[in-house]
Amino acid sequence: MVTENFIKIYEKGFKENWERPALTDYNTKESFTYQQIAEEIAKLHILYKHCQIRRGDKIAIVGRNTPRWCIAFMSAITYGAIVVPILQDFNANDIHHIVSHSDSVLLFVGDLIWENLEVDKLNNLRATISLRDYSCLDQRDGECISKCLSEMNINFKNKYPNGFNRENIKYAELSNDKVVLINYTSGTTGFSKGVMLTGNNLAGNTMFGIHSKLHYPGSKCLSFLPLAHAYGCAFDILVPLAVGTHITMLGKIPSPKILLKALEEVKPNLIICVPLILEKIYRKQILPMLNKRALKWAVNIPLLDSQIYAQIRKKLVDAFGGRFEQVIIGGAPLNKEVEAFLYKIKFPFTVGYGMTECGPLISYTHYTEFIPTSAGRILDGYMQVRIDSEDPYNIPGEICVKGENVMKGYYKNQEATDAVLDNDGWLHTGDMGTINKDNTIFIKGRYKTMILGPNGQNIYPEAIEAKLNNMPFILESLVIEKDGKLIALVYPDYEAVDENGISSKDILIAMEEIRKNVNNELAPFENISKIQLYPTEFEKTPKKSIKRYLYTNFSQI
Structure with a gap:
């Protein structure tokens, strides 16, 4: 059982890490300390109070990864509203649908995305706010949100005449069973579904990350996964900001060339990655090297092969910044050939398993205990696993999970909720797999795609x-x-x-x-x-x- 209150994790974390660097934009170099984050959040809370935002009101965010994206996200959660992060890759029609379906009343948006949206299709929206500078882009007739934002510095000084300090951080009193985030899945069969995640779901992910020391005070990370996706959100924002990590936001498409340059500069202590990036590096840089005639001959000679693999590992480690403990791969299956090669050269990587409906983590194992072809061990103390098979150790069956991280359901979609969540609280993942005696998961494929x-x-x-x-x-x-x-x-x-x-x-x-x-x-x-x-x-x-x-x-x- 998670005992820590999700919102209070950040009330405590911001106070303890007050002077540490928190967020940096890789492109503009704009940076915020934890004190400055707290101040910006306090300003947005003034806006929310002015707008009479109530518990349960939805605040949507769509745009590229930036410090102000993170601040807007944390401001909604710590106020007690429900945040609705939207993937910037969604087209305009999908964004219109999600904003309307979620009943969002405020929208923080990147300027380029805003240019392609149609105001009359954004039902219930009271105002749209720019993620560039928090200026008001549009407001409903009768609203004075633009005036409140333009006078924010004055309003802030009036509220905190003696300056804003640690003791002024007092965030919402909200029990962990309340929904704090609705994450719309990308979906492959029509409109996406809104996954309702509670404070308990997110606290489960966050506390597991803290206890596992994935991030720690003063550590560094490079955020290049979409923050609107559960994987990037949990381990590039929620866990780092809870412990005092310095997050650098890449804010652009992570092509191998761009990403490797940024990793070399930032030198992160942990790398959260999707398989596609490692697979591209393997195919474009490592494979051509291995296919050279002299190297092909050398790797078949005992002693020489280990020396060559050690050199390749060192080059790869150095290319990733050289200071990281491990690379955690998730979000999709890792190509088995790539996995086998990385394991052979003793590259420090591990593969985890999760889904948006679990916010996202289901299983993970530290790289020193990782079993090749597995997706890690079920989170002990947080989650349970069941394989719907007569022989779960040998015959694949649907993977079902239960525990702290499992969502409350799909927003305004009881039929879809009932299809995946049974009466006993088991989430039917739709993935087929087996387990071993210590509950390590081996995924074989999707139930729906199985032939x-x-x-x-x-x-x-x-x-x-x-x-x-x-x-x-x-x-x-x-x-x-x-x-x-x-x-x-x-x-x-x-x-x-x-x-x-x-x-x-x-x-x-x-x-x-x-x-x-x-x-x-x-x-x-x-x-x-x-x-x-x-x-x-x-x-x-x-x-x-x-x-x-x-x-x-x-x-x-």
Whole structure:
């Protein structure tokens, strides 16, 4: 049971870390100490009181990662309102829908996103506030929010005539069972669902991070994951701000080149990462090096191989800043070939498992105890796991979880809530997997994407796609079933194709060779009968997951 009150964690944390650096914008170099964060939050609380924001009112935020995004987020939570973070990658129609569906009354927004929104589609909204400088972009007739914001410095001095100090930090008295955040999932089957997370859910994630010493007073982190997503939110904001970490916000798309430069400069103590980034670095930088003839020969010689792997590990560690304890990978499955290589060279990484509905953490293991191909151990003391299988240690079944981190439900969607949360409080994740004796989770694939083989075998297309995506000249793939056979839709890596002078005719020959090679690594019932080239990248959610449902009935085969 979580005993710490979620909001009070930050009341205490800001006081204790008053003079420490808290937030820095990597691009503009604008920085805030914990004292300055507390002051900015206090100013926004003056606004909320002026607007008569009540407990349960929703405040939405959409924009790129910046210190002011974090301050707006924390101001809503510490006031006692419900914050609605929205992924900036959502299109305008989705943003209109989420703001309206969530009943948000205020919207903090990035200026570029604001340009594409239509005010008349933002129902119930009383005002829109710029994330650039907290100026009022628009307000409903009869409101005087713009005036309050423009006079904020005067209002602040009037409220705190002797200056703002630690003792002035007094945040909302709100029990942990209350909803404090509604996180809209990206969804792959229509409009996204609003996940209602309580103070207890977020305190469970935060306290686990604190007890695990993921962040600590004076440590550094580079935030480059979307803060509107549960993974980045929990471990790039909530845990760091609770303990006095200095967070640098990258605020731009983390291409390998941009990210590695920033990591070298910031030198973080912990790196929270998604698989795509490591996979790109592996394919673009490490794999070409390993494929050089001399190196290929050397890694097959005992003693030489360990020296070479040690050199590669050092280069990779240095490239990531050189000071981190471990890289925690989550948000999607890590490619097995990449994982096996990183484990072989003893790179300090681990793979965790979570979902928005758990805010997000379900399982995690420190890198020194990580078991390859696993997704970590269920959070002891916080969560329970059950595999719906007659033999959960050997036969995959749906992974069900229960505990402190499990959401209250989907906002205004009881039907969707009932579909995943049973009467006993078990959340049906939709993921298929097994466990071992110490409750380490091994994920096999999604329940909904599983294909039933000709003799009743369970086929997980994600596993086949992972093998395809490791092959040369393939950027991404999607395995579907057609007339009882497995077809692989493939979007080629045209950059690699052009670099190697391969003609359009030769691509087809190369793909057939790839198909045979991949089939040699698969069970007979998993064999791909055909590779079909796809003309464009697959359509994805803001979380960069392929929208599979768009391709299940692909007709050009």
